[in-house]
Amino acid sequence: MLETRDVTFTTGGATLLHHASAGFESGTVTGLLGPNGAGKSTLLKLLAGLLPPTEGAVFCDGDDLTHLNQSRRARRIAYMPQDIPPFPPMPVREIASLGRLPYAEAPDVALNHPAVSMAMGLVGLDDLATRPASRLSGGERARLMLARALAVEAPVLLADEPVAALDPAHALSVMRVFRALAAEGRCVVLVIHDLMLATRFCDRLVVMKEGAIRYALPAEALSDAMVREVYGVDVRRVEGAVVPWG
Numbered sequence: 001m002l003e004t005r006d007v008t009f010t011t012g013g014a015t016l017l018h019h020a021s022a023g024f025e026s027g028t029v030t031g032l033l034g035p036n037g038a039g040k041s042t043l044l045k046l047l048a049g050l051l052p053p054t055e056g057a058v059f060c061d062g063d064d065l066t067h068l069n070q071s072r073r074a075r076r077i078a079y080m081p082q083d084i085p086p087f088p089p090m091p092v093r094e095i096a097s098l099g100r101l102p103y104a105e106a107p108d109v110a111l112n113h114p115a116v117s118m119a120m121g122l123v124g125l126d127d128l129a130t131r132p133a134s135r136l137s138g139g140e141r142a143r144l145m146l147a148r149a150l151a152v153e154a155p156v157l158l159a160d161e162p163v164a165a166l167d168p169a170h171a172l173s174v175m176r177v178f179r180a181l182a183a184e185g186r187c188v189v190l191v192i193h194d195l196m197l198a199t200r201f202c203d204r205l206v207v208m209k210e211g212a213i214r215y216a217l218p219a220e221a222l223s224d225a226m227v228r229e230v231y232g233v234d235v236r237r238v239e240g241a242v243v244p245w246g
């Protein structure tokens with residue numbers, strides 16, 4: 001569905017991504033792992049078509065992303081950024097309805113679109129629909145950005161650290177949403193630091209370090225040695241640790 005072919009990205013004299021080649025299939029959830037500064041967000045922005053490759057190309061369903069116009073690309077690829085700008089005092093549901101912008105729907109149509117209702121429900125924001133978005137907590141803001149991306153109903157969903165600010169119950173719930181989207185045939189790619197959630201809910205992992213893809217493998221194949229090499233930490237598989245489940 002989505003593919004980077006030998007992509008390099010250079011900006012301001014710095015090369016942030018070196019010769020990255022990876023495929024992301026429909027019907028799967030892929031976790032992008034790696035230490036801070038590894039290039040995960042950069043790769044995700046290239047996959048979204050928000051940054052152009054300096055060398056190589058990114059393809060969505062066989063089409064070079066640089067050849068797709070912005071609204072066509074936005075209908076195919078929904079993106080949730082890591083950095084969430086301060087929201088204006090608009091109602092939460094109105095912000096979520098901005099996910100319909102690529103369809104150029106009238107504001108009242110977008111606001112009442114079933115995809116917006118679905119997205120608000122999936123992230124658990126129904127009770128906050130009329131609250132000014134400027135008054136949300138950090139985790140609520142993250143869920144609203146995810147709702148906006150879900151409202152696009154795109155075949156590809158890219159999410160940059162979607163669960164980093166969420167409490168355990170919402171993190172599990174959102175990971176289950178990603179699994180459900182994959183079960184519908186969507187291609188889900190998320191940046192994630194939580195190795196427990198990544199190995200439990202992702203099908204595949206792409207592990208990055210220093211702007212390069214070190215490993216691309218089934219989630220269950222992530223070894224302790226790989227974690228040690230990439231993050232410089234040892235791993236224990238501990239019984240008795242408090243692990244949010246359900």
Ligand SMILES: Nc1ncnc2c1ncn2[C@@H]1O[C@H](COP(=O)(O)OP(=O)(O)OP(=O)(O)O)[C@@H](O)[C@H]1O
Pocket residue numbers: 011012014016034035036037038039040041042043082
């Ligand atoms: N415009 C830029 N010019 C130079 N370096 C940049 C620029 N933007 C980002 N970087 C650097 O590129 C590297 C990769 O950044 P990126 O945001 O992709 O990392 P990341 O893996 O997502 O990290 P994190 O886990 O901290 O979010 C970082 O070292 C960052 O400081």
